[in-house]
Structure formats: structure tokens, C-alpha cells
Amino acid sequence: MSHITIGNMGEKAAIHYLTEKGYTIIHSNYRTKIGEIDIIAQQKNVLVFAEVKTRRNKNYGTPAEAVTYRKRQKIVQTAYYYLKQSGRMDSLCRFDILEILLDNQNRCHVYHIINAFGE
Numbered sequence: 001m002s003h004i005t006i007g008n009m010g011e012k013a014a015i016h017y018l019t020e021k022g023y024t025i026i027h028s029n030y031r032t033k034i035g036e037i038d039i040i041a042q043q044k045n046v047l048v049f050a051e052v053k054t055r056r057n058k059n060y061g062t063p064a065e066a067v068t069y070r071k072r073q074k075i076v077q078t079a080y081y082y083l084k085q086s087g088r089m090d091s092l093c094r095f096d097i098l099e100i101l102l103d104n105q106n107r108c109h110v111y112h113i114i115n116a117f118g119e
Contacts, residue, residue: 001106010054010100011038013108017098021112023048035074039098040082044066049079049090050117054100054108055072063099072117 006030015025023041030037039050051071053063075095083089095117101109 004027006054006056007052007100009102009106009108010098011052013054013110014039014050014052015097017110018048018050019110027082030082032078033074034081035078037075037082045092047083047088047093048096049075049082049093050096050098051075052098052100054102056102058101063101063111064097066117067116069096083086099100 023043025041027040037049038052041048055063055064094115097113097116099111
């Protein structure tokens, strides 16, 4: 299975998970010249910018460990751009990571790290 296929499986699982938890999905794969945000969702009065990381195993660390400082900065900059463009600068926001681990039968197991950036 290719990395793209694995990534797409993970993003679908993350969207399903968030929807089941009562989030409203606003955008998926929001792209600008600055960067990309995998999922932008609304939970009650909070705008959630979510990074999805999918892995088959933890041999090279957890999926969340792949969200480096530089990647976080890109996500924050892209989120700021989104807030400006959408006229939502006054929104309460947070940054989450959804770790997706595939088991041997390619079933997705979701681990949701809320407020992962601590900002």
C-alpha cells in the first residue's frame, strides 16, 4: 500500500471520528501557498485545526512525533491565513493531532490529542 493510500485512509478515519464526536467539518485538505491543514472543524464555539498522521507501526516513533516544530509553525501560519481570509479572526481556536495507527487488517485506530500545540 502506498503512502498516499495510507494517508487517505487515515484522513477518512479522522473525519469519521470527528463527525461521530459531534464536530462539524468545515474543510479538509485546506491548502495555501503557505502550507496545508488536514482538517478544519468546529466543535461548539471552538475552531479546530487538526493535523492527521497515519502510520502502520511505531517503529520510527509515534505519528505525533512526526509533527515537528517546523511543521507546527507552518500549520499555525496557515491557520492564521485562514482566519484572516474567512473573517474569523475573533474565533477561539486550538490545534489538535489525530494519530491513526493501522493494524494488520488495515483497520484504523484513532488517538486524538486535543490542544496538541499547547497554544
